[in-house]
Amino acid sequence: MSTSTQTKKTPAPAKKLPFRLGQFDPQCRYPVIVGKNTTIGYVSRWHREWDAVSSIGTHRVGRPPVGKSGAEHAAQWLYDLYRTGVITSIQADEVTEVVHPHGPAPLLDPRMPNTRTNRAKAMAVNAHYDRFGWRPVSGYAGSDNHQWLYCVPCGKTVAVYPSHQRGRNGAPPSPYRHPGCLDEATIRALIPAYGPATTTTKAAKAKSK
Numbered sequence: 001m002s003t004s005t006q007t008k009k010t011p012a013p014a015k016k017l018p019f020r021l022g023q024f025d026p027q028c029r030y031p032v033i034v035g036k037n038t039t040i041g042y043v044s045r046w047h048r049e050w051d052a053v054s055s056i057g058t059h060r061v062g063r064p065p066v067g068k069s070g071a072e073h074a075a076q077w078l079y080d081l082y083r084t085g086v087i088t089s090i091q092a093d094e095v096t097e098v099v100h101p102h103g104p105a106p107l108l109d110p111r112m113p114n115t116r117t118n119r120a121k122a123m124a125v126n127a128h129y130d131r132f133g134w135r136p137v138s139g140y141a142g143s144d145n146h147q148w149l150y151c152v153p154c155g156k157t158v159a160v161y162p163s164h165q166r167g168r169n170g171a172p173p174s175p176y177r178h179p180g181c182l183d184e185a186t187i188r189a190l191i192p193a194y195g196p197a198t199t200t201t202k203a204a205k206a207k208s209k
């Protein structure tokens with residue numbers, strides 16, 4: 001059964017990982033790839049936990065040890081199952097499509113419990129997106145999980161953290177929306193909700209009172 005007899009006892013300095021992570025998919029899952037192009041599964045973060053999808057289903061791998069990358073931790077977990085023959089490779093296109101570029105996105109990500117609180121939160125977030133020129137193309141997955149949004153001003157679809165789109169202390173969010181978007185002045189001109197570029201509105205407000 002053992003196939004790795006020739007590397008016995010070798011200390012293996014700075015060993016290269018036997019797998020690599022590919023570009024994340026529309027569900028923000030990273031494919032775990034071995035060899036040239038063999039996908040053995042996907043790993044993804046759900047709040048602080050890491051999940052792995054493989055030929056034997058979806059498992060919660062949990063949190064990585066302190067200081068270790070969660071993606072790598074979950075990928076190693078998958079790789080160990082693959083190496084020992086517990087799981088097989090999967091077709092890379094066995095991906096659930098969660099991005100809805102041509103129609104309304106569901107209110108909630110399929111992993112979000114469909115509760116009244118979550119629905120209310122998602123609707124409030126959607127209203128905020130509407131004011132700031134975003135159109136959700138995937139369901140709300142919590143403020144600290146990626147959500148795919150269509151950027152109305154520039155036409156790109158990007159994965160963002162909803163928490164990053166909130167302003168601080170009631171102020172509008174930063175007009176720097178995502179890498180490669182339009183410049184700040186254009187964004188402010190297109191989306192009035194960002195307000196003017198000056199930060200001296202406080203004095204004016206006090207005066208008009």
Ligand SMILES: [Zn+2]
Nearest residue numbers: 151154181182
């Ligand atoms: Zn943009």
